Amino acid sequence: MDVALKQQNTPRFKGLKTLLEKLPTLKPAIFLLCLYPLMSIVYGAFTDQLGPNPVEAMIRSLGDWGIYFLLIGLSVTPLRQIFKTPGLIQFRRMLGLFAFFYVSLHFLSYIWFDQFFAVEEIVKDIIKRPFIAIGFICYLLLLPLAITSTNKMMRRLKKNWSRLHKLVYPISMLALLHYFMMTRADYLVPVILLVILSLLLGYRVYKKYQ
Amino acid sequence: MSIIIKTADKSAIRLSEITAESDYLDRRNFIKQTGLFATALWAGGSSRLASASAADYGRDFNHRIKTAYGQGEELTSYKDATTYNNFYEFGTSKKDPVENAQQFVTDPWSITVEGEANKTGTFHLEDILKQAQIEERIYRFRCVEAWSMVVPWVGFSLADMLKRFEPTSNAKYVSFETLYDPQRMPGQKRRVLDWPYKDGLRMDEAMNPLSFMAVGLYGRDMPNQNGAPIRLVVPWKYGFKSIKSIVKISFTEHEPPCTWNRVSPREYGFYSNVNPDVDHPRWSQKSERKLGANFWDPKTDTQLFNGYAEQVAHLYKDMDLQKYF
Numbered sequence: 001m002d003v004a005l006k007q008q009n010t011p012r013f014k015g016l017k018t019l020l021e022k023l024p025t026l027k028p029a030i031f032l033l034c035l036y037p038l039m040s041i042v043y044g045a046f047t048d049q050l051g052p053n054p055v056e057a058m059i060r061s062l063g064d065w066g067i068y069f070l071l072i073g074l075s076v077t078p079l080r081q082i083f084k085t086p087g088l089i090q091f092r093r094m095l096g097l098f099a100f101f102y103v104s105l106h107f108l109s110y111i112w113f114d115q116f117f118a119v120e121e122i123v124k125d126i127i128k129r130p131f132i133a134i135g136f137i138c139y140l141l142l143l144p145l146a147i148t149s150t151n152k153m154m155r156r157l158k159k160n161w162s163r164l165h166k167l168v169y170p171i172s173m174l175a176l177l178h179y180f181m182m183t184r185a186d187y188l189v190p191v192i193l194l195v196i197l198s199l200l201l202g203y204r205v206y207k208k209y210q
Numbered sequence: 211m212s213i214i215i216k217t218a219d220k221s222a223i224r225l226s227e228i229t230a231e232s233d234y235l236d237r238r239n240f241i242k243q244t245g246l247f248a249t250a251l252w253a254g255g256s257s258r259l260a261s262a263s264a265a266d267y268g269r270d271f272n273h274r275i276k277t278a279y280g281q282g283e284e285l286t287s288y289k290d291a292t293t294y295n296n297f298y299e300f301g302t303s304k305k306d307p308v309e310n311a312q313q314f315v316t317d318p319w320s321i322t323v324e325g326e327a328n329k330t331g332t333f334h335l336e337d338i339l340k341q342a343q344i345e346e347r348i349y350r351f352r353c354v355e356a357w358s359m360v361v362p363w364v365g366f367s368l369a370d371m372l373k374r375f376e377p378t379s380n381a382k383y384v385s386f387e388t389l390y391d392p393q394r395m396p397g398q399k400r401r402v403l404d405w406p407y408k409d410g411l412r413m414d415e416a417m418n419p420l421s422f423m424a425v426g427l428y429g430r431d432m433p434n435q436n437g438a439p440i441r442l443v444v445p446w447k448y449g450f451k452s453i454k455s456i457v458k459i460s461f462t463e464h465e466p467p468c469t470w471n472r473v474s475p476r477e478y479g480f481y482s483n484v485n486p487d488v489d490h491p492r493w494s495q496k497s498e499r500k501l502g503a504n505f506w507d508p509k510t511d512t513q514l515f516n517g518y519a520e521q522v523a524h525l526y527k528d529m530d531l532q533k534y535f
Contacts (some may be wrong), residue, residue: 045505052290052501053306053357113505121494128490182492184355185473186302186402 017083023138024087027094032099037065038105055113062106063135067179067193069099070172074200081207093149096168100146103175107139115210138174141167172197258382271344271426280348286359290429295435296353297439298403299388299395301394307435310396316439316455325461328376335439339425341374342366346429347422352484352516355447358498363443364426369417377413377461385410385466386442387458395455403469409453410466410480411444412525420445420521446522447513448482479535483526484516488535 023030041061044050050057073095080088115122126136145165147153154161176197179190212485293308300307300314343366352358372384390406392398398405415421422443425432432438437454444451450470460466470478477491487495497509515522526534 052286052294053304053499055499055503055505056357116508125494128489131492184302185298186400188400200326 013083015149020079020083020085020088021104021157027090030091031094034069034094037061037102055109059106059109059114062109063179064100065122066103066170067175069095069102070168070175071193071200073099074168074172078200078203097146100142103139103142107135111127131178133181134174134181135178138171138178141171141174145171152154169201172201246333271346271429271431273344274429275343275345277345277347280350280360283348283350283360285348286361286501291359291361291427292433292436294357294501296355296449297397297435297437299397299405299407300435301397301457302402302525306397308433311434311438314394314434314438316434319439319457321440321456322458323375323460324458326378326381326463327461328378329374335425338371342371342423344425349393349420349422349445350516351441351443351445351452352498352512354450354478354482354490354493354495356493356495356498356512357501358510358512361427361502362429363422363424364429364432365422365424365440365443367419368421368423368442370417371423372416372459375459375461380463381415381461383410383462383464383466384413384416385460385462385468386453386456387460388453389455389457404472406457407453407469408466409442409451409468409470410462411451412465413461414525415444416523418525420518436501440473446484446518448478448484450478450484481531481534483522483531483535484512485514485531485535486512487514488532494508 041050041058045054045058048054048169073092076088076092076095080086111117111122115125126133145167148161148164157164176190176194179193180187183190240406278298294304295307296304297307297311298308303483312456313461321335322332323330344364345366346362346364348360348362350358350360355387377384386409388405388407389395390398392405411421422445423440424437424443425440427433427436433440437452441454442452451468465480468478470482471480484495488495495512498512499509500507513519
């Protein structure tokens with residue numbers, strides 16, 4: 001906490017704090033920004049700019065963005081607390097739903113363009129290939145979070161809502177495991193993502209036990 | 211006539227000095243006898259054969275002999291085959307090699323031959339090329355990542371080259387090594403693989419007529435990102451066996467270490483024959499996606515030995531392919 005206060009007193013962090021405070025007024029623009037990756041993938045698909053293996057490029061890119069949004073969503077609470085900008089809370093649901101959105105498209109593009117809806121093959125793939133099984137489990141675990149993301153469900157579930165939504169921690173870990181397992185030799189990007197996730201989860205552990 | 215050369219120094223020697231003329235003629239007869247050429251020549255009968263002898267190849271490969279291999283296959287576009295490459299020496303993304311390999315200088319180039327052979331030493335690539343009968347062969351190429359392409363390679367028979375080094379009866383395997391030079395191959399600055407890249411074949415696999423040393427594709431010099439100036443092409447095996455930018459060839463008595471096999475022996479066997487019935491832990495090998503295929507194109511069924519069973523199945527006839535994958 002002391003560290004956080006000290007940080008706020010330096011001009012650089014004041015600038016960041018001011019920026020974070022302004023973000024809620026830019027919410028519609030940020031919403032559109034979150035759609036940009038999808039638009040660029042769709043544009044690339046229609047203009048033949050996804051390279052010689054467009055299906056792979058699309059599936060990979062959608063999966064990447066699913067993980068990025070999970071991490072961005074997990075950074076809302078730390079930023080909000082460190083910089084005392086409570087307004088950021090209104091982004092948490094939106095970012096979480098964008099993570100769900102991109103993971104859904106990732107999964108959909110796999111069953112559509114990689115497997116052409118061949119149910120038997122998909123089931124075999126999930127059973128035989130641990131990295132696909134883990135990705136699938138991630139998606140299954142995200143479903144109840146998306147379904148219970150409304151205000152109504154929040155009120156209805158009361159305390160259980162936040163308990164349920166702690167599922168996002170194991171989901172993020174499994175999502176990164178999925179990434180590690182599909183990587184052939186170059187672990188640079190998943191390692192960077194793992195460092196970020198560790199900081200985000202480590203912050204929560206620190207807050208709990210401080 | 212022929213001199214046995216075992217040289218420790220780096221000075222390269224001319225391959226022409228060590229190749230007996232009779233060997234050379236025998237090889238030509240052998241090729242004629244296969245009858246392949248009768249059907250192989252696209253244009254103008256056996257005069258092509260004559261014009262293809264020895265030193266009159268320009269590196270434009272205009273004099274390459276067009277063979278029957280792969281006739282009727284639909285070629286992958288030049289752009290797709292040269293912009294989507296697994297060549298970790300120039301970066302691990304498929305787009306990296308074409309971007310990072312443009313400054314790579316491959317002339318002069320020499321290959322060191324060592325191990326269980328009578329004629330070892332270091333040879334200039336240009337001299338190896340002078341001895342070679344340059345052909346064009348259209349081969350299917352299947353990557354272990356379940357994508358594939360069809361490429362018209364320019365090059366020469368691996369067996370023809372290896373025979374000139376006179377491997378001894380101890381030579382049970384032949385192994386190849388890629389250049390290790392992080393200044394020229396920037397991807398080697400990071401240790402994503404245990405450089406230098408190595409791979410190998412059993413001697414009978416290497417001597418199979420399908421095994422090919424490629425120095426070009428689509429009638430042009432080999433693009434850097436595809437393994438310039440000289441690479442192996444073993445069309446019935448997964449692509450990573452077809453090692454690129456070769457600087458060393460060793461004849462060995464024992465199975466040589468192979469880079470991907472060492473990374474993960476469970477995933478990448480020494481043989482790594484294309485086989486839809488041997489499951490890979492990550493990628494289904496039942497089918498493949500052709501480069502250039504669009505979203506709606508169905509995947510293509512993968513064939514045993516990538517469709518070359520007729521030529522190579524006998525090499526493995528008493529082997530359990532599930533075990534020796």
